[in-house]
C-alpha cells in the first residue's frame with residue numbers, strides 16, 4: 001500500500017513535511033513548486049492509495065488531477081496558505097481531507113496531526129520549519145518551542161534553511177529528506193555547514209548590487225532577479241537593503257514572469273490577498289501569506305501589475321505604516 005507525498009520542495013517547511021511523512025509512512029516524496037505541481041500530480045501512480053499534499057496551495061486548474069487521484073487513493077492536504085472557500089468545498093466534495101490553519105507552518109501542522117505516532121525528536125524538526133518559515137508564534141509551534149533551548153534550535157534551523165538557499169540540487173534535497181526523516185541534527189548533515197556560509201556570502205554579494213539596480217516606488221522597491229537565486233530570497237534582501245516595507249523581485253520565464261513579494265514584520269497589508277487579486281486580473285495566478293507571497297503572470301502585464309501593487313501599497317492604509325523609510 002504505497003503512500004505518496006507531494007510537498008513544497010523549495011523551502012525547509014515543505015522539506016520537513018516530506019521528512020516527517022517518510023518517517024511515518026515510508027512515503028515516496030515528490031518535491032514540487034507552483035511551476036510543476038500539475039506534473040507532480042499527474043505523476044502519481046495508480047498503485048498509490050494514500051497521497052499527502054503539504055505546504056502547497058492548490059488552485060482551480062489542478063482539480064481535474066485531484067479528481068483522477070481520488071479514484072484510487074485517499075487524499076489529504078495539510079497546508080497553511082490562505083485557501084479559497086469555494087475551492088476547499090469542491091475538494092471536500094471530492095472526499096479530500098483538509099487540515100488547514102494559516103497560523104502555523106505546514107510542518108507544525110503535520111507534526112500536530114500525527115503527534116501520537118511521532119517521537120519527541122519530531123518536535124525539533126517542526127521547530128526548525130517554524131523558525132525557517134517565520135511561524136514561531138503559531139499555536140502549535142509556540143507551544144512546542146516554549147520548552148526548547150531556543151538558541152540551539154535557532155542555530156540549527158537557520159543553518160539548515162540557509163544551506164537550502166544556496167544548494168537547491170535534487171541530490172542535496174534527497175540527502176536532507178533522508179537525514180531529517182532519521183531525525184539527524186542539521187549541523188551533522190554532510191554539506192550543511194559549508195552551504196550555510198556560502199549562502200551568507202551570496203546574500204552579501206546580492207546586497208552589494210541592489211543599490212544600483214532596485215527601483216524604489218513609494219513603499220515598494222522592485223528589481224529583476226539577475227542570477228539563479230530564488231525570487232523570494234532576493235525580494236527579502238531588497239526589502240532589507242533598501243529599508244522599504246515591501247521588496248519585490250521578478251524573474252523572466254519566457255512568456256511568463258515569476259514574482260515574489262516580501263514584507264516587513266508589521267506590514268498592515270496582506271500581500272497574499274493583494275497578489276491573488278492582481279494576478280487573476282492579469283491572467284496569471286498567485287497568492288500566499290501576509291508577508292510573503294508570489295505570482296506568475298504574463299510578461300507583457302508586468303508593468304501594469306507593478307503599477308497596481310504600488311497603488312495598493314500607497315493607498316489609504318499606507319499612512320499606517322511605521323516603516324523607517326517613510
Ligand SMILES: [Mn+2]
Pocket residue numbers: 013014055080105106133
Ligand atoms: Mn510553508
